[in-house]
Amino acid sequence: MCDKCQKALVAEKVKVRYLEGNFEVELLKCPTCKMVFISDELAMGKMLEVEKGLEDK
Numbered sequence: 001m002c003d004k005c006q007k008a009l010v011a012e013k014v015k016v017r018y019l020e021g022n023f024e025v026e027l028l029k030c031p032t033c034k035m036v037f038i039s040d041e042l043a044m045g046k047m048l049e050v051e052k053g054l055e056d057k
């Protein structure tokens with residue numbers, strides 16, 4: 001739910017480019033104010049995952 005609009009959020013796949021890699025993340029977006037919700041936990045988790053993946057190569 002969006003705190004501001006009290007609308008249900010929609011999940012949307014967004015392409016993210018980080019370092020050498022392209023990957024898709026699912027973000028929650030408010031259909032009314034277009035605010036994208038991304039938790040710090042998710043952001044950190046993704047970044048760590050990607051960094052770890054690169055190190056292995």
Ligand SMILES: [Zn+2]
Pocket residue numbers: 002003004005006007030031032033034035
């Ligand atoms: Zn909203």
